[in-house]
Amino acid sequence: MKTVISTANAPAAIGPYSQAIDLGNMVITSGQLPIDVATGTFPDGIEAQTRQSLTNVKAILAEAGLTMDNVVKTTVFLKDMNDFAAMNGVYAQFFTEGSYPARSAVEVARLPKDALVEIEVIALK
Numbered sequence: 071m072k073t074v075i076s077t078a079n080a081p082a083a084i085g086p087y088s089q090a091i092d093l094g095n096m097v098i099t100s101g102q103l104p105i106d107v108a109t110g111t112f113p114d115g116i117e118a119q120t121r122q123s124l125t126n127v128k129a130i131l132a133e134a135g136l137t138m139d140n141v142v143k144t145t146v147f148l149k150d151m152n153d154f155a156a157m158n159g160v161y162a163q164f165f166t167e168g169s170y171p172a173r174s175a176v177e178v179a180r181l182p183k184d185a186l187v188e189i190e191v192i193a194l195k
Contacts, residue, residue, distance in 0.1 A: 071093075071094060072091050072092065072093055072094075073091070073092040074088045074089075074090075074091060074092075075088065075089055075090035075091065075092050075097060075099075075130060075133050075134045076088065076089050076090075076133070077089065077129055077130055077132070077133035078107070079107060079129035079130075079132070079133070080102065080107060080126040080127075080129040080130050080133075081102070081103065081105035081107055081110075081126060083100065084103075084182065084183075087100050088100065089130050090130045090131075090133075090134065092134055094195075095194065095195055096192060096193060096194050096195065097130075097131065097134045097136060097140075097192075097193045097195070098190075098191075098192050098193075099127055099130050099131070099190050099191050099192075099193075100190060101145075101147065101188040101189065101190040102123045102124075102126040102127050102130070102188065102189055102190065103123065103126075103181070103182060103183060103185045103188050104118070104119035104120070104121075104122035104123045104126070104185055104186070104187060104188075105122070105126070105183075106122055107126075112183070112185060112186075115156075115186075116148075116150075116153040116156045116157055116186045116187060117156050117157070117159070117160050119185060119186045119187050120156075120157045120160040120161060120187050120189075121160050121163075123187055123188060123189045124138075124160070124161065124164045124189060127141075127189060127190075127191055128164070131191075131193055134193075135195075136193050136195065138164050138165055138166075139165075139166055139169070140193040140194055140195065141165070141171045141191045141192070141193045142171050142172065142192055142193065142194050143171055143172045143173070143191065143192040144161075144171050144172070144173045144174075144189060144190070144191045144192075145173070145174045145175075145176075145189070145190050145191075146161070146173065146174070146175040146176070146187065146188075146189050147175075147176060147178045147181060147187065147188040147189070148175060148176070148177050148178070148186070148187055149177070149178065149180070149181055149184075149185070149186045149187070150177065150186070151175075151177040153186060153187070154175060157175075157187060171191070
């Protein structure tokens with residue numbers, strides 16, 4: 071059984087997809103752009119955009135009754151791999167040291183709305 075997870079505390083889907091799907095034992099989020107729900111805009115720079123993307127992930131997980139400690143896998147899409155170190159510094163602040171999730175990070179040609187970063191996660195209950 072799957073249940074759609076949706077919260078007003080994260081950006082609404084900009085296409086035919088859900089913010090996240092709850093599969094009973096895990097929650098899988100869609101990629102989260104760094105959209106500030108209060109303004110509908112992106113903050114400036116990779117660090118602020120990474121923080122906003124992860125804040126959006128955190129809000130979706132909270133709607134499902136989970137925290138960032140439940141995350142077992144992340145995928146980070148970067149517009150420019152030269153931003154990896156800056157992204158990584160902010161990313162580390164969202165997870166408990168010593169129990170970081172598995173992660174893939176890839177450079178992509180372009181992200182929706184020309185974002186600098188997009189992040190998706192898999193979390194276990």
